[in-house]
Amino acid sequence: MTTDLTRSTAAELADLLAQGSVSAREVAQAHLDRTAAVDGAVHSYLHVDAEGALAQADEVDRRRSTGESLHRLAGVPIAVKDVMATRGLPTTCGSRILQGWVPPYDATLVTRLREAGMPILGKTNMDEFAMGSSTEHSAYGPSRNPWDLERIPGGSGGGSSSVVASFQAPLAIGTDTGGSIRQPAAVTGTVGTKPTYGGVSRYGLVALASSLDQAGPCTRTVLDAALLHEVIGGHDPMDSTSIDAPVPPVVEAARRADVKGLRIGIVRELTGEGFQAGVQTRFDEAVQHLVDAGAEVVEVSCPSFTYALAAYYLILPSEASSNLAKFDAMRYGLRVAPDGVADPSAEQVMAATRDAGFGDEVKRRIILGTYALSSGYYDAYYGSAQKVRRLIANDFAAAFERADVLVSPTAPTTAFRLGDKLDDPMAMYLNDIATIPANLAGIPGMSVPSGLAEEDSLPTGFQILAPAMADDRLYAVGAALEARLTAAWGGAILDRSPSLAATTKEA
Numbered sequence: 001m002t003t004d005l006t007r008s009t010a011a012e013l014a015d016l017l018a019q020g021s022v023s024a025r026e027v028a029q030a031h032l033d034r035t036a037a038v039d040g041a042v043h044s045y046l047h048v049d050a051e052g053a054l055a056q057a058d059e060v061d062r063r064r065s066t067g068e069s070l071h072r073l074a075g076v077p078i079a080v081k082d083v084m085a086t087r088g089l090p091t092t093c094g095s096r097i098l099q100g101w102v103p104p105y106d107a108t109l110v111t112r113l114r115e116a117g118m119p120i121l122g123k124t125n126m127d128e129f130a131m132g133s134s135t136e137h138s139a140y141g142p143s144r145n146p147w148d149l150e151r152i153p154g155g156s157g158g159g160s161s162s163v164v165a166s167f168q169a170p171l172a173i174g175t176d177t178g179g180s181i182r183q184p185a186a187v188t189g190t191v192g193t194k195p196t197y198g199g200v201s202r203y204g205l206v207a208l209a210s211s212l213d214q215a216g217p218c219t220r221t222v223l224d225a226a227l228l229h230e231v232i233g234g235h236d237p238m239d240s241t242s243i244d245a246p247v248p249p250v251v252e253a254a255r256r257a258d259v260k261g262l263r264i265g266i267v268r269e270l271t272g273e274g275f276q277a278g279v280q281t282r283f284d285e286a287v288q289h290l291v292d293a294g295a296e297v298v299e300v301s302c303p304s305f306t307y308a309l310a311a312y313y314l315i316l317p318s319e320a321s322s323n324l325a326k327f328d329a330m331r332y333g334l335r336v337a338p339d340g341v342a343d344p345s346a347e348q349v350m351a352a353t354r355d356a357g358f359g360d361e362v363k364r365r366i367i368l369g370t371y372a373l374s375s376g377y378y379d380a381y382y383g384s385a386q387k388v389r390r391l392i393a394n395d396f397a398a399a400f401e402r403a404d405v406l407v408s409p410t411a412p413t414t415a416f417r418l419g420d421k422l423d424d425p426m427a428m429y430l431n432d433i434a435t436i437p438a439n440l441a442g443i444p445g446m447s448v449p450s451g452l453a454e455e456d457s458l459p460t461g462f463q464i465l466a467p468a469m470a471d472d473r474l475y476a477v478g479a480a481l482e483a484r485l486t487a488a489w490g491g492a493i494l495d496r497s498p499s500l501a502a503t504t505k506e507a
Helices: 004-009 010-019 026-044 051-064 108-115 159-164 182-188 220-234 250-256 275-293 304-326 348-358 361-374 380-401 425-433 435-442 472-487 499-504
Strands: 045-050 080-083 120-124 171-175 191-194 215-219 263-267 296-300 405-410 443-451 460-464
Touching: 004 026, 010 026, 010 348, 026 045, 026 051, 026 120, 026 215, 045 159, 051 120, 080 108, 080 159, 108 120, 108 220, 108 380, 120 159, 159 215, 171 220, 182 191, 191 220, 191 472, 215 220, 215 472, 220 250, 220 443, 220 460, 220 472, 250 472, 263 275, 275 296, 275 405, 275 443, 275 460, 275 472, 296 380, 304 361, 304 380, 304 425, 304 435, 348 472, 361 380, 380 405, 380 435, 405 472, 443 472, 460 472
Parallel strands: 080 120, 080 171, 263 296, 263 405
Antiparallel strands: 045 120, 171 215, 191 215, 191 443, 405 460, 443 460
């Protein structure tokens, strides 16, 4: 029963719970048992809340036993990226500067999960303050890819992608600032969605770059992502950037899975040179599957995408420099006294704390952002990057006049080995070359598994982009592709993971 429950999708678990075939406690316990068996190797979690999850599950069972009407996902457990504030649970953002901090409030997204009756299993590992593409920049050690434990699970949300890929949770919450939901999904064979900017509340999300950050679902199927998106989406008066509009009909679109007559735009600048051969091959095959399902393919050009990476790595560090200034040792978190100073000033304590509490990648980006915002350089760097951002939005607008959705490979390569790119920041940053434009423009994006690359038998991802507030198009295309690939591969791609097969046997 334990193995069956952990292998079930969220939609399947919801049906079992509604039928009374299984209790919410049994579902939560099965996933906690799975975590006890495999997370020592995968390191998806920074904090597991077994007691809290079981208590929440028991409450769902009690309410169900009285005949109370419950949310469809009530009793389906979930893991939450450690960048979301969770009342009574540690929230560290993968950083030592917040080690031991327990928020007195919940993020709006977490409140909605609790109101839906979804037990929170724990907080997942991440690159420190969401800065990275491999989860190697976590102050608490890297997460590992369940397909190959010597490879990265993506970043910054590698904990959320690996917790789903290793069947420790059926659902997880990630955040996407430049691809941190979609790129991890691509390299772990899972589904990841970045909703339209403002479509999911950012209240209680510890900010990296406020104009780019967006929380969203990490799941094993497109329908599961839609069901979770429906829970967490919608207007929030606590968030000034929240869109006051209904959540698009994402669940209906996922169930419909229809692409007949849909125009699929292949972005010329996001394919071909620079992409691993196996990644490109699986992408081309996925496009053909959509054509066979009735879609029409056109090629579009977005020339400003060439400058997206450079613009992003000026805008993000600039916003991060401002947002991270509040971690000053004065109000909460770590406080370090400077060595050899008998009566240190506030400035000396702040400097010593930030030096000890922040990792190298965070320091690198703070310095870069502070420089870009400094007097005499603001217009040349930050101002110019914002102009490029407008050009990218214009390119998207023009492309969407010719196509209903745009597609590309999600990441240029499959998962690389741990340590391979730690000493080369630019090589690390290039992993997000296909995902960054969507964040700069605020449009929604999704990555769905597109198969295994021939060179290394590791997962590849297929990225779908849609206009703002047309998130339902992602789910229609993603579900159609998922159905065809599942049929072609004879089952879910995750079932082919050798590491998962081994850890399941051990469990």
